[in-house]
Amino acid sequence: xxxxxxxxxxxxxxxxxxxxxxxxxxxxxxxxxxxxxxxxxxxxxxxxxxxxxxxxxxxxxxxxxxxxxxxxxxxxxxxxxxxxxxxxxxxxxxxxxxxxxxxxxxxxxxxxxx
Amino acid sequence: xxxxxxxxxxxxxxxxxxxxxxxxxxxxxxxxxxxxxxxxxxxxxxxxxxxxxxxxxxxxxxxxxxxxxxxxxxxxxxxxxxxxxxxxxxxxxxxxxxxxxxxxxxxxxxxxxx
Numbered sequence: 001x002x003x004x005x006x007x008x009x010x011x012x013x014x015x016x017x018x019x020x021x022x023x024x025x026x027x028x029x030x031x032x033x034x035x036x037x038x039x040x041x042x043x044x045x046x047x048x049x050x051x052x053x054x055x056x057x058x059x060x061x062x063x064x065x066x067x068x069x070x071x072x073x074x075x076x077x078x079x080x081x082x083x084x085x086x087x088x089x090x091x092x093x094x095x096x097x098x099x100x101x102x103x104x105x106x107x108x109x110x111x112x113x114x
Numbered sequence: 115x116x117x118x119x120x121x122x123x124x125x126x127x128x129x130x131x132x133x134x135x136x137x138x139x140x141x142x143x144x145x146x147x148x149x150x151x152x153x154x155x156x157x158x159x160x161x162x163x164x165x166x167x168x169x170x171x172x173x174x175x176x177x178x179x180x181x182x183x184x185x186x187x188x189x190x191x192x193x194x195x196x197x198x199x200x201x202x203x204x205x206x207x208x209x210x211x212x213x214x215x216x217x218x219x220x221x222x223x224x225x226x227x228x
Contacts, residue, residue, distance in 0.1 A: 004156075032213055032214055036219075041221070042221055042222075043118070043204055043206075043219035043220050043221045043222055044157070044204065044206075044219040045219070046216055046217070046218075049214075049216070051214050090156050090157070092156075094213040095213065096213065096214070098213070099162075099169055099170065099211055099212055099213055100170070100213055101147065101159035101162060101170050101172065101213075102147075102157075102159060102213075102217065103159070104156030104157050104158070105156050106154070106155055106156050107154075107155070107156050
């Protein structure tokens with residue numbers, strides 16, 4: 001089975017500052033990794049995903065993440081945040097073999113301060 | 115194109131009652147998954163249906179059931195509601211039923227059990 005740990009429940013950051021949201025996963029098999037964003041009163045939107053290939057993945061809205069197999073991490077980064085990035089961010093994992101469901105972390109609340 | 119739609123948006127029930135939640139996937143998508151998101155937690159997988167057959171089931175009691183119709187829409191049913199069933203119920207659709215297929219989430223149904 002897979003599991004995800006998001007190390008920070010809340011991250012406050014000033015506008016235009018860089019941010020990193022941390023995600024570690026546990027799995028005995030190869031995985032696919034995802035980051036989703038959830039704005040208030042909305043569903044989840046996919047930011048980016050790692051399936052295979054390059055370990056640096058670029059997503060929407062200027063976000064990127066790096067898959068580190070040795071550290072079992074998939075941290076999300078953005079070089080300069082905007083007020084509109086204030087939201088809940090979820091890291092998710094699924095096994096790459098077979099058809100396994102997404103397993104989500106508990107989320108990180110990013111608050112961008114003007 | 116319309117995204118994933120869910121109905122109703124909000125629902126209030128009392129303990130012991132039954133509830134039916136509905137989901138219409140994006141046109142052309144053949145897979146529907148259901149997730150429960152309790153306040154302050156990440157989404158937790160309940161069911162996946164692909165081509166009208168159950169593909170996976172999460173760790174939920176038999177009070178939870180679902181089905182997928184020929185037009186690929188889906189219903190989630192919950193019997194004998196408990197206070198702990200209060201949550202946001204998310205539906206996600208994808209073109210295929212594999213782990214690497216991107217899932218598109220609806221806005222959710224907010225269920226409150228009194």
